[in-house]
Amino acid sequence: MNELNDKNAQEQQAIDALTKKFTKEISAGTSALVLLSILKNADKPLYGYQIGSLLNTDKQGAIYPVLRNMEAKGLLNSQVKMSPTGPPRKYFTISKLGKAVLAQWVQIWEQTQQLVNQAISGKTNGDNDV
Template identity: 25%
Template sequence: MVPGEESILSNLRRGALEYCVLALLRPGARYGLDIARALGADGILMSGEGTLYPLLARLRKAGLVETTWQESTAGPPRRYYALTEDGERALATFTRAWHPFRDAVDAALEQRAEPT
């Protein structure tokens, strides 16, 4: 990684990670490790599980996700996280804001210096 890149990624994650979690839950409930694997697959969105479980707890406390326990054939019961109606609304609001924001950032990054 280039010096400073981790700091930039950390700041970008801070604003978007919770909405990425909500988006992963849109199709249906998932358990924590499954969410961690999906978010950490490329090493960009999440670098380790240490931030995920406190984030899931905050989302639950905010009423954006709800949890249930389900038996597992591969070990102890698992806590599954599902999107609530408030979580759906928060994700929809973020999506509406994200697209023009992303486009504006892309446009700024693609600007070329004007010849003098």
């Protein structure tokens, strides 16, 4: 019985590790898409904490490197403004280039989503009898 419990525990650890890795990969691959979408749909410039609050995530610190990277690539514009309650805040808006890139990324996302959904449901385009 102990061997079975050990085997089940090892299997669960492997599942947990693979799930954590998959989640990290998915998150890394979609974070820029999500951030650009939020900024495109915002009716005003947003600072990092506001963006994180919209994401309802406990990992708000993880968005700052992505924001800086996107700003460096010209996808975002930023402006530093004084805050009435603390240090200055950096407000972000999506740039013209960011909007063009987002449009392309959304198309790719929709195609990928469709492919994944088909594969998960077993309804792939290759269902022809061979």
